[in-house]
Every structure is written in C-alpha cells, then in structure tokens.
Amino acid sequence: MYLANEPKTSRGYETLEKICDSAEKLFSEKGYYNTSITDITSQANIAPGTFYIYFNDKKSVFQYLIHDLGHELRKKIKSETVNCKSRYEEEHKGMKTFFKFVSEHIGLYKIIWEAQFVDIDIFKDYYESFSQRYIHNIEAAQENGEMKNLDPKAISYCLMGISNFIGLKWIIFEGKEVPDEVIDQIMQFIKSGIFIEKKD
Amino acid sequence: MYLANEPKTSRGYETLEKICDSAEKLFSEKGYYNTSITDITSQANIAPGTFYIYFNDKKSVFQYLIHDLGHELRKKIKSETVNCKSRYEEEHKGMKTFFKFVSEHIGLYKIIWEAQFVDIDIFKDYYESFSQRYIHNIEAAQENGEMKNLDPKAISYCLMGISNFIGLKWIIFEGKEVPDEVIDQIMQFIKSGIFIEKKD
DNA sequence: ATGAAATATGAGTCATGTTTCATATTTCTT
DNA sequence: AAGAAATATGAAACATGACTCATATTTCAT
Numbered sequence: 086m087y088l089a090n091e092p093k094t095s096r097g098y099e100t101l102e103k104i105c106d107s108a109e110k111l112f113s114e115k116g117y118y119n120t121s122i123t124d125i126t127s128q129a130n131i132a133p134g135t136f137y138i139y140f141n142d143k144k145s146v147f148q149y150l151i152h153d154l155g156h157e158l159r160k161k162i163k164s165e166t167v168n169c170k171s172r173y174e175e176e177h178k179g180m181k182t183f184f185k186f187v188s189e190h191i192g193l194y195k196i197i198w199e200a201q202f203v204d205i206d207i208f209k210d211y212y213e214s215f216s217q218r219y220i221h222n223i224e225a226a227q228e229n230g231e232m233k234n235l236d237p238k239a240i241s242y243c244l245m246g247i248s249n250f251i252g253l254k255w256i257i258f259e260g261k262e263v264p265d266e267v268i269d270q271i272m273q274f275i276k277s278g279i280f281i282e283k284k285d
Numbered sequence: 286m287y288l289a290n291e292p293k294t295s296r297g298y299e300t301l302e303k304i305c306d307s308a309e310k311l312f313s314e315k316g317y318y319n320t321s322i323t324d325i326t327s328q329a330n331i332a333p334g335t336f337y338i339y340f341n342d343k344k345s346v347f348q349y350l351i352h353d354l355g356h357e358l359r360k361k362i363k364s365e366t367v368n369c370k371s372r373y374e375e376e377h378k379g380m381k382t383f384f385k386f387v388s389e390h391i392g393l394y395k396i397i398w399e400a401q402f403v404d405i406d407i408f409k410d411y412y413e414s415f416s417q418r419y420i421h422n423i424e425a426a427q428e429n430g431e432m433k434n435l436d437p438k439a440i441s442y443c444l445m446g447i448s449n450f451i452g453l454k455w456i457i458f459e460g461k462e463v464p465d466e467v468i469d470q471i472m473q474f475i476k477s478g479i480f481i482e483k484k485d
Numbered sequence: 486a487t488g489a490a491a492t493a494t495g496a497g498t499c500a501t502g503t504t505t506c507a508t509a510t511t512t513c514t515t
Numbered sequence: 516a517a518g519a520a521a522t523a524t525g526a527a528a529c530a531t532g533a534c535t536c537a538t539a540t541t542t543c544a545t
Contacts, residue, residue, distance in 0.1 A: 096491085096541080116401075119402070121533080123533090133495065134493070134495065135493055137534070142534080143533070195401070199402050201395070201398055201457075202318065209458055233473075239467050245450050246445075246448070246450025249446055249450065250442045251442050254412075267439050270435050271443060274435060275478065278474040279478075290521095293520080294511090294520095294522075296522070297521070322503060332523060335523055336504095337503095337504070490543075493538100494536105494539070495536100497534105501533100503528105504527105514520090515516100515519105
C-alpha cells in the first residue's frame with residue numbers, strides 16, 4: 086500500500102528488508118527528521134537511488150513501518166491472549182505482551198510518537214484502531230458482568246495512556262524492561278478501578 | 286537560561302514576545318521540523334537576523350517555550366488546588382485544570398510530545414518533574430489513609446498517561462474540550478482504583 | 486544462450502533553510 | 516544634543532538533503 090514497487094525477486098526482497106531495518110533503527114535512534122535517505126541507504130549498504138525503487142519518498146517508509154509494526158503488535162497480542170479465561174486475565178496478558186514487544190521494538194514505540202508530526206492521520210488511525218478493539222472487548226465484558234459500566238471510549242484511552250506512559254518511563258527513560266512488580270501494581274489499580282471484583 | 290540576550294528595553298521585550306508567540310503558534314500547527322526561522326520571523330513581522338539577537342539557534346526557542354509553558358501549567362494547577370480539602374478533590378481539580386490549560390495552549394501539548402525527538406533531556410525532565418510532584422502528594426495521601434499503598438512512581442505515570450491520552454483523544458483528535466461527563470468517568474476509575482473509599 | 490524485466494548505481498540537480506555580518510535605525514543616558 | 520548601547524535589517528554565504536536519471540548490472544523465462 087505504501088510501497089512503490091513490490092519486489093519481484095528474492096534479491097529485491099532482501100534489499101527492501103535492509104531498507105526497512107535500517108530505517109527502523111535510525112528513526113528510533115535519531116528521529117524521523119534527523120535521519121536522511123543517505124543515512125538509511127548507507128546503513129543498508131546500498132546506493133541512494135535504490136531507495137526510490139521501493140518507496141516514492143521518505144514519508145512512505147515511515148508509513149510502511151508504522152503499518153507493518155502496528156499489525157505485528159496486534160497479531161501478537163491476539164495470539165497471546167487467545168486462551169485467556171477472563172477479560173481480566175486478557176488485560177493482564179495483553180499488557181505484558183505490549184511491554185515485551187515494545188522492549189524488543191523500541192523503534193515502533195518512538196516512531197509512533199513522532200507520527201503526530203509527520204503524518205497526523207496515520208497517527209490518529211493507529212490509536213483509533215487500537216481503541217476500537219478495546220471498546221469491543223470492554224462492551225462484551227460489561228455485558229457479562231465482568232466490568233463496571235464506565236464509558237468504553239474513555240476507558241480505552243485511559244488504558245492506552247497507562248501502558249504508554251509506563252512504557253515511556255521504564256523502557257525509554259530507564260532503558261529497562263517493565264518489572265513484573267510494576268505490572269502487578271498497575272493491574273491492582275485497573276482491577277479495582279474498572280473490573281467488578283467477585284467475592285467467592 | 287535559554288535566552289541569548291535578555292532584552293534591555295521595552296521594545297526588546299515586545300520583539301521577544303512576538304517571536305515566542307509566533308513560534309508557539311507555528312510549532313503547534315506544523316511541528317518543530319516543519320517550521321523554519323523565516324516562518325517564525327515573518328509571522329512576527331521582523332527580519333530573520335533579529336531572531337538571533339534573542340536566541341542562539343532554533344532549538345533554543347523550543348527549549349525556552351517548554352520551560353516557560355511547563356512552569357505556567359504547574360503554577361496554575363497549584364493555585365487552583367490550594368483550597369482543596371482532600372487528595373481526591375485535588376486530583377479532580379488538577380485534572381480539570383490540566384485539560385483547560387491544554388485546550389487553551391494546544392501549543393504546549395503538541396510541543397512537549399515532539400520534544401522527545403528534538404531534545405530528549407528536556408522531554409524527560411518535563412515528565413520527571415511532574416512525576417516528582419505527584420509522588421510527593423501520593424505519599425502524603427498514603428500516610429493519612431486516603432490512598433492505597435501502591436507504588437507512587439508507577440501511579441504517577443499512570444495518572445499522567447490517563448490525562449495525556451484523554452487529552453489526546455478529545456482535544457487533539459476531536460478538537461473539543463474534554464466533557465465533564467468524561468472527567469467524571471475517569472475519576473470513578475481512579476477513585477476505586479487508587480483511593481480508599483470511606484463508608485460513612 | 487539471449488532478450489526482457491528487474492534491480493542497482495551515484496553524480497548531479499534543485500529546493501530549502503540556518504546563520505552571519507556589515508550596515509542602519511532607534512532608544513537610552515548624561 | 517550627542518555619544519553609547521541596544522535593536523533591527525536583509526542580502527548573501529554556507530550547508531544540507533530529497534530526489535532524478537542516464538547508465539550499468541543482475542536475474543529470469545524461454
């Protein structure tokens with residue numbers, strides 16, 4: 086979709102991948118605007134012109150990366166939470182998966198934050214599509230009495246805010262993984278905040 | 286601190302203010318990297334060279350603005366919450382004040398988010414100093430039995446995450462103010478999540 | 486093996502934007 | 516009123532970086 090030319094040979098696929106890896110690395114290290122095409126191509130060991138075989142312009146790689154990584158993250162969360170027995174367990178597992186993914190792909194994380202200033206639409210889409218999934222899940226949990234009847238839209242943004250800022254603190258600022266104890270603390274907050282606690 | 290020359294005359298102060306107003310406006314509309322010095326100076330009706338009387342370079346206005354606006358926001362929250370009777374009321378009032386300020390200064394809000402890619406240290410300082418204040422308040426509230434004993438550092442980032450993402454959704458994405466009903470929903474979440482509810 | 490399609494090259498073009506500086510004007514001080 | 520200090524000017528120097536294109540090489544299909 087954001088690709089100018091789908092590669093036709095394995096050689097082409099390798100080059101495309103080198104471009105994407107280099108771009109992800111450099112964008113996350115130096116930011117979008119401080120990374121030049123020449124930076125990307127020399128990191129990938131290719132000539133500047135080669136870049137334009139696969140992408141029409143600089144913004145396109147950026148969009149491609151966000152799309153690609155966002156998709157990967159959603160897939161991962163889905164597969165990790167498929168066996169969960171309750172919405173609470175799902176939330177817990179989803180959050181752990183999010184932090185793990187972010188630790189492994191600091192690139193994605195930083196790229197998304199910058200997207201607001203590169204392409205506001207793709208930035209908005211990214212969070213809105215996450216929010217939609219959340220809302221769907223929250224409504225189901227409210228219907229079967231697992232969750233309190235709070236506005237799903239507001240709650241979805243609260244939950245995204247929590248994960249993103251906790252990730253910001255531990256992963257970006259401190260350069261660590263988010264410790265399990267911290268996740269437990271957050272889950273306590275969330276549990277009594279939006280879940281209905283059973284007394285059995 | 287980030288100023289190259291403190292103005293000596295009222296004429297100088299006026300020019301400095303014109304530069305800051307223009308920069309805040311343009312940074313928030315188009316982002317830091319898409320705003321040129323020439324954009325700023327022509328918006329301010331001054332010559333490009335005049336800019337360099339007050340700032341050493343482009344980054345300096347940016348730092349100056351963050352510093353200035355962050356200070357203003359903290360002052361406002363402090364003055365608005367000074368008469369609050371409980372930590373809960375303080376949290377509620379503080380959140381309302383935050384949203385109000387952000388609505389009036391979308392500039393600050395967007396500028397801070399971009400700071401991660403312009404100057405990571407100033408970005409980190411901004412949130413860390415907010416966190417510090419929060420931690421201080423949270424610890425006091427825990428000691429007098431108003432709040433549950435959850436990790437203050439984690440909770441501070443949760444609360445900042447919630448306000449920032451709710452602001453993102455309503456103010457940036459939707460271009461509205463955050464409705465009171467939404468604030469009430471969030472406060473319910475927070476109340477049962479981290480406060481100890483009295484039964485009287 | 487050979488022509489066509491795909492991929493790669495990198496010097497060069499073009500546009501943009503930051504910053505400097507010699508000069509000019511205004512304001513302050515006495 | 517006059518010299519000093521502050522402020523303002525904008526053309527030009529300098530730097531950077533996105534993108535193009537004529538040409539070359541590699542891979543593929545037959």
